[in-house]
Amino acid sequence: MDYTGTGNTLNTRFPNVLALIMDSLRYWITEMHVDGFRFDLASSLARTLHDTDTLSSFFNIIHQDPVISQVKLIAEPWDIHEDGYMVGKFPAGWAEWNGMYRDCVRDYWRGGESKLREFAQRFTGSPDLYQGGYRSPMASINLITAHDGFTLQDLVSYNEKHNEANGEDNNDGANDNNSWNCGVEGPTDDPGINALRDKQKRNMLTTLFLSQGVPMLVAGDEFGRTQGGNNNAYCQDNEISWLNWENVDTELLEFTKGIIWFCKEHPSFRRRRWFQGLPVTGSDIEDIRWYLPEGELMPEESWEEDNAKSLGVYLNGKGIRCVNYDGRRLTDDSFYIIFNAHDEALEYVLPPDRCGKPWHKVIDTSDGFIGEDGESFAQGSSITVQDRSVLVLKCRED
Incomplete structure (x- = not known):
């Protein structure tokens, strides 16, 4: 069964498959000093035959391992099949890419019909997703962009994907990007639109780094990298996906450095416990x-x-x-x-x-x-x- 959309799925029900996974993880930790892993399409690893199960052998064997259980374990908590969207459902000890955070923050700043309650939940670490089950705000890996999809620059510059260069007649990649081009599709010389785009990037970066949880920043978003509206650039080893260090937006770079510094200086934005909404002693x-x-x-x-x-x-x-x-x-x-x-x-x-x-x-x-x-x-x-x-x-x- 192709639960991932990238080919047949590794079957973690077999002991020899689990042994291969565990031996590999231990080797990377003990011999190569890797301090954590992000598991791609991790819901497929939680499948027992067809259904997802957070009590499966895969999770049990990792949690009991004295080496692997001590490093950072980050899940991309979805695959493409039924019951595959597992945001908020991974067990204690795991952090998750918070896809709900991404969608909510994008919607809020583009003017979508999002409710303030959800925005407040995402800003405070998504307690509705993670507060139960002995998990802390650090379980939420907050993201606005990732290696899949638009870059931050393209998120404020395009309403539609532009994947013609991928050779699939623009049929590949996600169709719903929760993006807003600020009035013009793609690059423009209009100073008003460019100023609005710059402000929208600062808005999303500020929201990201001041939210409770762990912020994730994609390489190049700190200086305005664009893929020309391509939201599926995995197949492009060229100017579309490269980091162009000769075309850096220095003002955005300085702002990003400043907001990271500010977050590090103030523990109010790095709380290890949930807000209680109760008076302080x-x-x-x-x-x-x-x-x-x-x-x-x-x-x-x-x-x-x-x-x-x-x-x-x-x-x-x-x-x-x-x-x-x-x-x-x-x-x-x-x-x-x-x-x-x-x-x-x-x-x-x-x-x-x-x-x-x-x-x-x-x-x-x-x-x-x-x-x-x-x-x-x-x-x-x-x-x-x-x-x-x-x-x-x-x-x-x-």
Whole structure:
């Protein structure tokens, strides 16, 4: 049976097949010092005859192995056959490419009819998928692009795939890419469209690196690599798929470096435990709060609105609920992040003084700003959030 779409499927029910897999993995770990594996089309490995089963021999033998069970195990949690889409269904000890994160974030920033509730779930590590079964936010490998599909540049430049060079009459590759070309298909000299595309790339990179979980960045997305709209370039060993270091978007590269640095500097965006939505000890402020533009807490009915394109989220730096490597309680600055996917600017009222004061702008994707000492704003004041942009404010922790 071809469960993968790439030929007959390896049958992991046979002991000699399992032995081959385990011997290979151990060799790569012990002799070649590989520290982890990403399993392509991993749902096919979970099949017992035809049905998928996370209690199959493949998982059992890996979990009991003292060597393999200690390295990083990452699944591409799907194949092409029935019951093959297993996002959120792999056992403890595994991380997964989060395809739901990819689709949701793409839809949000292109203006699709996505609900705020799902966007909030994906931003907080997808607890609806991973919180059960002894898994942490690190189980979610967050991605917006991968080696299959559009690059980040092409994601904001094309509505349709352009795979003519692959020799299959443009019939290969995915047809639904959740992309938006910002008004023109392909390259353009229009400065307004190019500025919007640049902003959309910054929006998605910022969302990716500030989301709970593990961010995955495809080589070349940090400097604007394009495949000319080809979303299935595995067969192209030429300019379509190569990394062109002579055509680097230096502004995008610097922004990407800045957002990675920012994420590493602040443990608020690298939490090892789930948000609880409960007050922090010694305070009546929760570890996370969601706000409407008017400065009011998000009511239940607002989560289900398809046409809602913006929200604010407060992250309490005292609510990380972890210790660092020397056993001391881990704290950070507090942050207020505003996502605005509307095509017009919005006025947002900042949280009250109980959440901290004053607020300093540290990221603004509308102009590519990243810094620790930006413009300051008083608690409860109003701030303009530009159209299709992310604004991140910080309240310093003493």
